[in-house]
Amino acid sequence: MAASESQSLPQGGGDVRLLPPAPPWPGESLMVTFAFRCNIACTFCMVEDALNVLPGTSLEAFKRAVEDRSLLQGVSRIIFSGGEVTLAKELPAYAAFARSLPGIRHVRIQTNATRLGDRRALRTLMDAGIDEFFVSFHAPEAALYDQLAQREGSFESILAGLESIVAEGGSLSTNTAIVAANHDRLEAIVERLLPFRPQSVEFWNYWPRGDEEAQRQMSARVGDVRPHLLGALRLALENGIPPVVKWFPRCLLGPFARYLDDAQPKALIDDGYWTREPAYSCIYEGICADAGGACSGLSHSYVEQHGWEETLLSPRKLPAGASRANEARVETRSLVKDAGEKRTHAAAVAAWLAQFGLAPGMDIEGFRLQGAALGRGVAMLALQFEQGGERIEVRLYPRDPRRAVFTRTASYDMVYARVAPALERTAQRLAEALARTIAAQDRGGRSLPG
Amino acid sequence: MANAADPAPRRALAPLETCGPDDRFHDYILGEYEPIAPALGKLRSLNLLVESFAIAGVEREGLALLSAVRGGLGPFRTIWGIKRHHARGELGWELYFYDFQRAHADLSIDSVTAILAPHLRVSGREPRPLPWHMFSVELSPAGLLEGAPSAIDIYIDMRSYKCDGAGLAFENVYTFHDARTEIEEVLHRVRSCVHFDPSRDQLHRLMPPHLFNCHRICVANKRHADAMYFSRIPTPALARFLRDQQWPTALADFVRTRTDQLGHLLWDVGIDFRAIEGHATTVKSGVYGSF
Numbered sequence: 001m002a003a004s005e006s007q008s009l010p011q012g013g014g015d016v017r018l019l020p021p022a023p024p025w026p027g028e029s030l031m032v033t034f035a036f037r038c039n040i041a042c043t044f045c046m047v048e049d050a051l052n053v054l055p056g057t058s059l060e061a062f063k064r065a066v067e068d069r070s071l072l073q074g075v076s077r078i079i080f081s082g083g084e085v086t087l088a089k090e091l092p093a094y095a096a097f098a099r100s101l102p103g104i105r106h107v108r109i110q111t112n113a114t115r116l117g118d119r120r121a122l123r124t125l126m127d128a129g130i131d132e133f134f135v136s137f138h139a140p141e142a143a144l145y146d147q148l149a150q151r152e153g154s155f156e157s158i159l160a161g162l163e164s165i166v167a168e169g170g171s172l173s174t175n176t177a178i179v180a181a182n183h184d185r186l187e188a189i190v191e192r193l194l195p196f197r198p199q200s201v202e203f204w205n206y207w208p209r210g211d212e213e214a215q216r217q218m219s220a221r222v223g224d225v226r227p228h229l230l231g232a233l234r235l236a237l238e239n240g241i242p243p244v245v246k247w248f249p250r251c252l253l254g255p256f257a258r259y260l261d262d263a264q265p266k267a268l269i270d271d272g273y274w275t276r277e278p279a280y281s282c283i284y285e286g287i288c289a290d291a292g293g294a295c296s297g298l299s300h301s302y303v304e305q306h307g308w309e310e311t312l313l314s315p316r317k318l319p320a321g322a323s324r325a326n327e328a329r330v331e332t333r334s335l336v337k338d339a340g341e342k343r344t345h346a347a348a349v350a351a352w353l354a355q356f357g358l359a360p361g362m363d364i365e366g367f368r369l370q371g372a373a374l375g376r377g378v379a380m381l382a383l384q385f386e387q388g389g390e391r392i393e394v395r396l397y398p399r400d401p402r403r404a405v406f407t408r409t410a411s412y413d414m415v416y417a418r419v420a421p422a423l424e425r426t427a428q429r430l431a432e433a434l435a436r437t438i439a440a441q442d443r444g445g446r447s448l449p450g
Numbered sequence: 451m452a453n454a455a456d457p458a459p460r461r462a463l464a465p466l467e468t469c470g471p472d473d474r475f476h477d478y479i480l481g482e483y484e485p486i487a488p489a490l491g492k493l494r495s496l497n498l499l500v501e502s503f504a505i506a507g508v509e510r511e512g513l514a515l516l517s518a519v520r521g522g523l524g525p526f527r528t529i530w531g532i533k534r535h536h537a538r539g540e541l542g543w544e545l546y547f548y549d550f551q552r553a554h555a556d557l558s559i560d561s562v563t564a565i566l567a568p569h570l571r572v573s574g575r576e577p578r579p580l581p582w583h584m585f586s587v588e589l590s591p592a593g594l595l596e597g598a599p600s601a602i603d604i605y606i607d608m609r610s611y612k613c614d615g616a617g618l619a620f621e622n623v624y625t626f627h628d629a630r631t632e633i634e635e636v637l638h639r640v641r642s643c644v645h646f647d648p649s650r651d652q653l654h655r656l657m658p659p660h661l662f663n664c665h666r667i668c669v670a671n672k673r674h675a676d677a678m679y680f681s682r683i684p685t686p687a688l689a690r691f692l693r694d695q696q697w698p699t700a701l702a703d704f705v706r707t708r709t710d711q712l713g714h715l716l717w718d719v720g721i722d723f724r725a726i727e728g729h730a731t732t733v734k735s736g737v738y739g740s741f
Contacts, residue, residue, distance in 0.1 A: 281659050283637075286630020300659035307654045308662075310637060379487050398487075448486075 016234050021259055022173075022200035022242040027440055029108070029265035030075045032057050032094065033273075035082035040112055040149040042138070044179045044218050046209040050273060051083060057268045059094055065268055066101060070407075070432050076103055077132070079265060081110035086121075092128035099129030108132035110175075112149075117160025122168055133165045137174045140188035148181060162196050173200045177207075178229065178248075183220035186232035194239055201236050202244040203229060208278045208301035219302045223312050226252050233259060249282070250295035251314045262296050264443045266410075271401040274410055274444035283308040288315035292355035293441055349374065349381070352449035356438045358383075364437070365430045367392060374449065381448050382417075385430060392427045393417040394434055398448060407435045410444035457711075458703035462504035464513055467494045469714070474526040477665065477681045478718035478738035479584075479626075480548040485714035486684065493711045495739030499543070501704050502532045506541045511594040515569040516741065519545065522565035523556065526740060531586075533736045534697050541698070543589040544736075550583045559585055559602065573599035574613035582606050585613075624670035629662060629680075639669035643676035643730075645723055651730040656723060658694070660687040665716075672722065675733055679720035685712045688737065691719050695735040715739070 034056030036047065045051070057065070066072055078098035085091050086109065098107045109125070113135040116122045137158065139145035145155035165172050176182070176189055190201060206219045229248065233256045236243045245253065245260045253260055282288065282297025291297065298309065349372045353359060362369050367385035374381055381396045397403065397413040405413040406428070414435055416427040460466075469489040476482050496516070503512030519528055529546035549557045562585075563572040570593055584605040592598040601614045603621060610622040627636045640656070641648050656678055657667075665682035683691070686709055692702035705712060718738035723730045 279659065279663075281662060283633055283653075283662070286628065286633055303654050303659045307652045308657075310653060374484060379485075 016237045018255070018258070019237055019240065019242045021261065022244055024261060024263060025077060026261075026263040026265040028075060029077040029079050030071065031079040031081055031265045031267040031269070032062050032098075033081050033083075033267060033269040034058070034094070035085045035088035035091075037082070037087055038084045038112075039087060039114060040084075040151045040154050042136075042149050042177070043181075044148070044177050044206055044216070046207050047083065047273075049210045049276065050270075054270045054273065056082065056270075059090060059097065062094065062268065063097065069102075071266075072101060072103060073432075073436070077106040077108055078104055079108045079110060079134070080130075084112055084114075085109050086111050086115040086125070091130075092124055095125065095128035095130045106132050106171075108134055110134045110136075111161075112136050112154075112158060113161030113165065114154060114157035115161070116164050117157060119164050119168065122161075122164050122170070126168060126170060130170075132171045132173070135162060135165070135172060135174050136177070137162075137189060137193060138177055138179075139182050140185055140192040144182060144185065148179070162193075166196050172196055172198045173202065174198050175202045175204055178203055178205045178220060178225055179218050180220040183225045184228050186225075186228040187235055190232045190235045190239075190241075194241075198241060200242050200244055201232075202246065203232065203248070205245075205247040206299075206302075207247055208299050210276045211301050212276070212278065212304075214301045214305035217305060219299075219305050221306050222249055222252055222298070222302075222309060230254065230256060247280070247296055247299065249297065249309075249313055250290045251288070251316060252312070260295065262443070263440070266439055271399070274399070277410075277443065277445040279445055282313065282315075283310050284313060284315035287317060290316050292351075293357065348449035352381070355446075356441050358437065365426070365433045367426075367430055379448055383434065390423060390426075392419060392423065392430055394427075394431050396438075396448065399444075406431055409435055409439040409442045411442050411446035412438065412448075456707060458700065458707040460501060460504070460704065461700055462497075462500045462509055464500055464509065466497050467500075468492060469494055474740075475715065476526065476529065476740040477716065478529050478531070478546070478679070478740075479681070480527075480529060480546075480550075480740070481681075483682060483716055486716065487714040489714040492714050493708065494741065495712075495715050495717070496530070496741040498701070498704065498737065498739060499530045499532060499741070502541055502543070502701055505698050505700055506591050508591050508594045511569065512543075512589075515566065515589070515594070518565050518569055519562075520741065522561070523547075527557075529738060529740050531736050531738045533734055534695060536696070536733050536735070540591075542591075544586050545589065546584055546586040546738075548584045552581075552583075559604075562587070570594065571597050571599045572602060573615060574602035574604075575616055576604070576613070577616040577618065580604060580606060620673070622670055622672045624668050624677075624679075626666050626668045629664050629667045632667075636667050636669060640678070643669070643671065645676040645725040646730045647725065647728065650728055656721065656730060658690075660690050661719065663687070668720070675722040675724045676730075677720055677722045679718065679736075681718045682716040683719060685709050685715060685717065688712075688717045688719065691735075692737070695721070695732060697735070 036050050036054040036056050037052055080094055095107050098104055107129045109130055111133060138148050142155035146152050174193055193201060233243045243259050246262050248260060250257050250260050278299045278301055280296040280299050282291055285291035285297055358369060360369055367387045369383060370386040371384045372381060379398050383394045385392045394414060394416050399408060399411050399413050403413050406415045414431055416431045419427045469492050471490060473489060474482060475485050500513065503509045531544040533542040535542060547557055547562055559576045566572055572587055582604045586603045588600050593600045601612055604611050604613050608624055611618040612621045625639060640646055661680040661683060664680040668679035670677040685705065689706040689709065692705055720736045721732045722734040724733045
């Protein structure tokens with residue numbers, strides 16, 4: 001990384017020098033999920049309900065999926081995740097196939113590393129093509145780790161795995177889930193990881209998939225987490241390790257906000273997985289310039305447990321008269337009646353477009369986004385593009401696995417309206433490009449405007 | 451509890467009403483919305499009202515009243531509300547009649563009183579022509595079964611008045627806010643409610659995420675309570691609301707087990723809360739639809 005990109009940390013960060021954020025790996029990665037089983041039982045597991053239930057992506061299904069080369073467009077990394085993929089004896093075969101794909105420069109596994117202390121097994125995986133190891137690391141010492149993982153001896157196994165990865169020359173990065181039990185140990189976690197020299201350390205605030213009503217009581221209050229998280233980020237930066245933070249309010253990160261990145265890679269995973277994806281909101285999302293793409297806010301599960309944090313969070317307001325990119329002006333409201341469907345729909349569509357970085361007038365594949373219209377009597381959004389008199393309409397529907405579509409994102413089914421045969425391929429390219437743009441921000445659970 | 455995949459048995463004897471090609475969909479201020487999923491052949495919101503009549507033992511009387519309103523005013527002009535009085539666990543209802551522009555000759559307090567007369571004795575009457583944009587008529591089991599008189603509420607500007615006989619009593623002041631862009635006004639309004647103590651009460655108990663994700667929020671100050679209303683919430687959020695507010699299981703299950711058949715609809719809900727032993731406590735909750 002270029003030293004010139006570093007800069008001194010302003011107030012709150014002391015004299016530590018900021019590093020450029022770690023490369024944004026989700027955007028250049030395709031995640032393939034299989035092996036939905038695990039040898040530990042983390043109390044905050046985000047796939048707990050999928051373990052021993054979801055069949056996972058078979059190697060044959062993976063091969064079939066990538067026959068559509070558009071799936072690999074812009075992808076330089078294949079990630080295998082589950083479950084604990086090192087439990088699958090077919091993992092080397094998956095890795096070898098991934099390596100054979102055009103443009104793939106890295107093959108990563110997301111793992112608890114408990115089985116990687118076995119150097120021979122690790123070597124087998126690396127010989128098959130796996131070069132990156134994204135290791136879950138949730139506590140700095142055995143007592144807490146084993147409590148979180150609900151398996152005695154987990155911590156020692158993981159440390160052995162980390163040592164092996166480093167010794168064998170694997171690229172290591174780590175992921176720490178922030179939960180109530182470990183929220184005040186984040187600095188100690190970074191301290192414990194320093195000898196392994198990870199490429200990056202990631203802190204994922206509890207992602208409550210399957211815990212919609214906070215029955216686990218797993219979240220730590222963001223106000224309690226904040227000093228420890230900032231301390232951990234500072235420690236990582238002081239040691240030259242770029243950190244990543246996910247699903248934490250941006251307004252609480254101060255000078256470290258640049259390290260917040262909620263993106264996830266596109267994934268081959270059973271559609272059923274997304275039905276329990278957690279929803280996020282911020283009470284200030286309508287007035288904060290960072291809402292949406294730059295900050296997810298708080299999970300609904302968190303709000304159920306701790307509330308909206310309306311006195312702690314602070315919206316980054318736009319200057320008077322300014323608006324978020326592409327946001328329609330909201331007219332003065334009436335106190336006694338709705339100001340009208342046209343206005344509310346226009347504002348809703350504009351806000352919807354903005355969350356994906358779309359705006360009227362922008363060019364995609366040489367076509368200009370001319371307008372957007374909500375379906376009448378059907379949940380559908382039509383995006384209308386135009387170029388030199390040629391018109392193409394791409395329609396988005398809520399994702400329904402039963403629907404025949406041209407392409408999908410995590411939340412939407414997409415088709416393009418019938419066009420002349422000469423325009424068919426252009427319409428396809430346009431729809432694909434639009435899908436990529438939306439998919440970059442769409443982790444599922446998004447709705448249509450209005 | 452009924453299985454989510456298996457529609458819960460109904461209490462109402464009347465056949466379910468389904469949406470036709472000309473159905474229109476309104477929120478509780480008669481603002482029209484597009485259904486959020488294909489509606490043809492799916493259930494009308496009115497079915498929930500009829501089910502509530504049946505649960506309260508007034509299905510026949512309630513249906514007769516609805517029939518009279520539809521016959522007198524035509525379809526898709528009237529808002530219905532079901533109320534749950536938490537202290538008594540009793541259901542009540544209200545019908546709301548809108549005419550923002552006062553452009554409809556057939557819609558007046560006198561004309562609606564006449565339409566309802568065979569089924570309900572409306573005691574309120576307009577003392578003089580008032581600049582209302584809406585009036586409502588309360589229904590109770592006693593009113594439907596025994597002819598107990600029903601007052602009317604008259605809504606003028608951002609206030610409402612209870613009208614019993616020719617007397618008017620101030621009832622309610624309310625404001626509507628965009629749930630997102632005007633959240634600071636919502637917070638100000640809630641924090642200034644006498645029945646909400648920001649140092650003790652938690653906002654998310656009144657405004658949980660599934661209600662916050664609505665179209666507009668209304669904050670009201672009434673004589674004996676404060677209130678919040680949330681417009682255009684989807685059916686799963688309604689199901690959660692009914693569960694949280696401890697509505698009759700049969701009614702909650704009617705919604706919970708028919709989310710596919712009701713999934714095209716948006717609903718409006720509200721809660722009245724009062725400080726009881728120092729905490730904002732829901733004393734009444736309501737659900738609204740149109741027919």
